[in-house]
Amino acid sequence: MRKIDLNNFRVATSETVRDINCRIVLNLVRKHQPISRADLTRHSGLQRSTVSAITEQLLGNRWLREGALGQLPRGRKPTFLHLNEDRAGIVGISLRPTITHLALANLEGRFLAEDSLPTPATPEEFVKQVSQRIRSFTKERPHMAYEGIGVSLPGRADLPGQRFVFAPNLAWKLEDLKARLERATNLPVDLENAANACALSEFWFGGHTEQVRNLVAVTVSEGIGVGLILNGQLVRGAAGLAGEFGHVALTEEGPICSCGNQGCWEVYASNSAALRYYAEAKASPRNKSAHHKKQAELANFEHLLQLAGQGDASALEALDRMANFLGQGLAMLVSGFAPEVIVVVGEVTRMWDRVGPVVSAVVKQRSFTHATTRIMPCGLAPQPRLRGIIAMVLQKHFGAPTIA
Amino acid sequence: MRKIDLNNFRVATSETVRDINCRIVLNLVRKHQPISRADLTRHSGLQRSTVSAITEQLLGNRWLREGALGQLPRGRKPTFLHLNEDRAGIVGISLRPTITHLALANLEGRFLAEDSLPTPATPEEFVKQVSQRIRSFTKERPHMAYEGIGVSLPGRADLPGQRFVFAPNLAWKLEDLKARLERATNLPVDLENAANACALSEFWFGGHTEQVRNLVAVTVSEGIGVGLILNGQLVRGAAGLAGEFGHVALTEEGPICSCGNQGCWEVYASNSAALRYYAEAKASPRNKSAHHKKQAELANFEHLLQLAGQGDASALEALDRMANFLGQGLAMLVSGFAPEVIVVVGEVTRMWDRVGPVVSAVVKQRSFTHATTRIMPCGLAPQPRLRGIIAMVLQKHFGAPTIA
DNA sequence: CGGATATAGTTCGAACCGAAAACTAATTAC
DNA sequence: GTAATTAGTTTTCGGTTCGAACTATATCCG
DSSP states (O other): OEEOOTTSOOOOOHHHHHHHHHHHHHHHHHHHOSEEHHHHHHHHOOOHHHHHHHHHHHHHTTSEEEEEEOOOSSSSOOEEEEEOGGGOEEEEEEEOSSEEEEEEEOTTOOEEEEEEEEOOSSHHHHHHHHHHHHHHHHHHOTTSOEEEEEEEESSEEOTTTOOOEEOTTSOSOOTTHHHHHHHHHSSOEEEEEHHHHHHHHHHHHSOOOTTOOOEEEEEESSSEEEEEEETTEEOOOTTSOTTGGGGSBSSSSOSBOTTSOBSBHHHHHSHHHHHHHHHHHHHSTTSOOHHHHHTTSOSOHHHHHHHHHTTOHHHHHHHHHHHHHHHHHHHHHHHHHOOSEEEEEEGGGGGHHHHHHHHHHHHHHHOOSOOOOEEEEOOSOSOHHHHHHHHHHHHHHHEEOOOO | OEEOOTTSOOOOOHHHHHHHHHHHHHHHHHHHOSEEHHHHHHHHOOOHHHHHHHHHHHHHTTSEEEEEEOOOSSSSOOEEEEEOGGGOEEEEEEEOSSEEEEEEEOTTOOEEEEEEEEOOSSHHHHHHHHHHHHHHHHHHOTTSOEEEEEEEESSEEOTTTOOOEEOTTSOSOOTTHHHHHHHHHSSOEEEEEHHHHHHHHHHHHSOOOTTOOOEEEEEESSSEEEEEEETTEEOOOTTSOTTGGGGSBSSSSOSBOTTSOBSBHHHHHSHHHHHHHHHHHHHSTTSOOHHHHHTTSOSOHHHHHHHHHTTOHHHHHHHHHHHHHHHHHHHHHHHHHOOSEEEEEEGGGGGHHHHHHHHHHHHHHHOOSOOOOEEEEOOSOSOHHHHHHHHHHHHHHHEEOOOO
């Protein structure tokens, strides 16, 4: 039960009814397609006449398309309805400190084209290069209508206007990125935090049952981000700042974090932390020989995963320590939210056979509730950030209409 | 933007429109009363004719009543509309391990009658005694319509049916409390966790601006509970278990908590923790004399507060330590949710002049965001649990209707 | 006193919507 | 070819908001 926001509501009119029922039908088609009008009446509880009217409207709007005839033991054959996947193309951009990915997706979140580039050094250059690639997308598909652009950020955008972006890992000053991209591409642009995008990706495309109304995504890379979906919707907090559990202190003291505090979760459980652990393991008394110490510094986390996959003891030890701390933070999320699902996103999921059991054990030991939260690595979805940012744009059409 | 739950939705009909607009009007009256129909059209954006029709209906339902005429420089005088506060009486019950409070409240959350009793030793006795007191409420006000009963629990009720209750501090087996109370009183009963109730109390009666859509309540007593309101609505998690941040570990080791783990926030920052700190302070080398040690154990937290108020050094030290840990946990909540407001509920707020600054300093130091979360002691509202449980019942009428 | 003006509130027809029932279309079994 | 069955459309009706016209009430000012 939501409190009505008396500063920001819209009254209902006759069209509101149609809007609501349209979205219900659209979602039913999305879930059950291909589906006949008759089945829609059964699933929705609407009258057959109403379903006819709504589907006629949705066919006219090109949200749906008619397909083949169905087979039945007797009676008239139903005409199947499908989502018109190519009704709208959505461009997703995943902006990360070193690399930027782009994708063009259709209504079902299927990627139609992909591209990537080293993240340019300035926002001007970024806007220029990205909009150029988008133009090449659009040129190849002149018939397609383009719905908008979503950008996944390694940071937070302020909520109402999205004029300023706070992204410490990015060297730029990210002022007015939204407006600049909109000018350059002539498409509406929305910014979103990467962890929130991952949460949306799992929530809309993760193949979970309808029972899942609370889902937490944890992105593990250089830092740790948390995206919260509670009561079936994204939680953004007062100014879009919710989700910084990565900067909750696990210990009173401890290594200094980039945020200025000590002992943050992410200094213990991020990829960078694992690299530190590896170096420590190599330097430990057990590894006596001096020339080993020279190798102690690994270039990146990929390399560590590779070593761990080959059975390198130090790498495995580093991973286990990382997993232990990952579990500690996840236990906090389990206690605090008791969500149906927690999804872990990041390179570390590639070694989930090793990491998962450690994490589960720690969570089981340290979390309070009798909650039955499932902790799972991010599904097969490649590029969860991209897919999530596309989900964010799609929400506008498939989400519940904002009422009262 | 909420995802539509395709297993649990209702399609819209013409009446849906009226339902939505009715609630908007009802809330506008609640906020601005006394208010004329003409002002309602201005605030709502509805047509005058529509407002007339809606208010006529609400007057007929006795949700509203007409009041005096307003004064205007020219033109016909408006007739003021008011909430018909006595339309419905709501019984709130705050069940705590040692004492149970009851109150009868009207639509505006004003208490019309109060009562309390030592919490009985068995659920049977509880139901018997409580329903007897409720009957005495109803007898004194035979004209009043009774809306329902809300019960604030020192624990959690399972979500759909509320058949089982998990309340470790309560010695009972709380099976089917809801159904038993309903049978005994013939009124609908709803159970809710105490921290959630406090959050609702502040959210609906706390006098915050409309901007506050994210509010966290922290109850500090024997344990620590957290109630979450995010996106303007209560967060209950998968099975009503969300909010157990009190059982998040602040340290890897530490004192054993009643939940079985070690180092939980609540073993460091609850009232019981402060009593422990007091005992430690008394036993410390600084307090050499042996006869002091005998006094080291205080009967209860009230007493500690009293001593602190009188300037007792050990008591103040204990409070400061408690405040420090309180701040650590609150920093976690600020980082994680960046809510507009965090409300602290409990006896400790009586010494907020002393505790508040310590808490604020720790939160400022240890929380990540640039968030501007206000941390405040629970407002003047006496009995926030009671008031909150009444808010919970009222929500059904004043909350946004569940659509799609 | 009476007309102009201003504000509050009501009445009535048009348009939109879903519900319900009647109707048309298509298909199979016998 | 007729009955049965299922899909889908058309029609009528009641509920709702909107917008315009209308009534009611009050003040100002000549």
